[in-house]
Amino acid sequence: MSNKEITIGLVPNEVYKVEAFGNSFKLIDSSGTKVGTMGITTGTRKKAYQNGEAVQAYINKNGKKTYRRVDMNVYNSLVIPMNTQEGGVQFEDKGDHTAIKDFIHKGSVSLKPTELVMEELKWKYLIRSAVRAKNIMMTGPSGCGKTMASKALVKALDRPDFYFNLGATQDPRATLIGNTHFDKQKGTFFMESAFVTALKTPNAVILLDELSRAHPDAWNILMTVLDQGQRYLRLDEAEGSPIVNVAEGVTFIATANIGNEYTSTRVMDRAILDRFVTIEMNVLDDVQELGLLKFMFPEVKEYDLKAIAEISHHTRTQSMSENGKLTSMVSTRASVEMAGLIYDGFELNEAAEISIYPFFSQDGGVDSERTYVKQLVQKYQQDENGEPLFKEVDDTQSNEDDIPQF
DSSP states (O other), rough: OOOOOOEEEEEEEEEEEEEEEEEEEEEEOOTTTTTHHHHHOOOHHHHHHHTEEEEEEEOOOOEEEEEEEOOOOHHHHHOOOOOGTTTOOOOOOOOOOOOOOIIIIIIGGGGGGTTTTOHHHHHHHHHEEEEEEEEEEEESSSSSSSHHHHHHHHHHHTEEEEEEEETOOOHHHHHHHHEEEETTTTTTEEEEEEEHHHHHTTEEEEEEEEEGOOOHHHHHHHHHHOOOTTOOOEEEEEEEEEOOOOOOOOOEEEEEESSOOOTOOOOOOOOHHHTTEEEEOOOOHHHHHHHHHHOTTTOOHHHHHHHHHHHHHHHHHHSTTTTSSSOOOOOOOHHHHHHHHHHHHHHHHHHHHTTTTGOOOTTTTTGGGHHHHHHHHHOOOOOOTTBBBBBOTTTTTTTTTSSSOO
């Protein structure tokens, strides 16, 4: 047996990220260069890509180099920042760092709009992530304030902004890259998309709304755009095709709905999720909801605003409870619309019929979710003298299980 000493373990700097190109899975080194397959099996490369993992060289007990999947942070720690002229990360001196910290923890607090009900810690984290050009994922139920928070960030930082609803697009390639057109005089020509224009705009904030509903083709196109080690958009899948580098300081904010009621939401690829920091937006409680409505509609009677806040809160409690009577809820967006209708002269029951009843199923007739919510609204209706329009029901005349209890 040879006396040659064998060092067993990971090879520190030989780490690769896996990217999908069509049906193949290519390796990218820490400088962002494609390096072939390095003899790594297709199965290992595919699994690493699907799990959002990297691949690192490993010396086994026989002294042979092989490869294993590792956490993506191992790769990220080796990534060489791109030149700032190509849209990479900027490093500041200590004086700049002090100014950045002061802005995050002091200056930004006064820039949060009153109508945005968001914890101060999360607001600071949102600001910090944007300043550091992080990709931000805003998660939470529909209507909880994700888009409002994104717009507040744009205003606070005074940056150019672009909006793309990826959940609504039927042709991700046309939306994100562009399309071929024909003109009698020009002939056939390629027109870049508005998204490409956004990528070229320094310090832009690009909102990718409803990313969780986007077609998987959109996710594949965005892989290199969102990757901090690459930050470019390839205009075609072919090798050597033109690329568009992401401009300096560009921040991406994506929104994603969560919850059982969002049946059309896709299960997002782990590789795309790992490219974001996540900020979770919570639904408001009745006190927070009332405060928001009073700020937005000071002319509306407090009784009506309190009714809306309590109705909304009750539907959320029921929908989130394991044994709740509802599968949907009244979002903050819907409650604001309801208050706006009352401001414009509609009665409480009319506002409810227009703005919130459509969210609840009529299946089951008198036992349906919609009937349950209608009974809930009736509890708060008043006559012209401000008296309850519907008296409390006597337990001897009705089954209390049929009436919403408070």
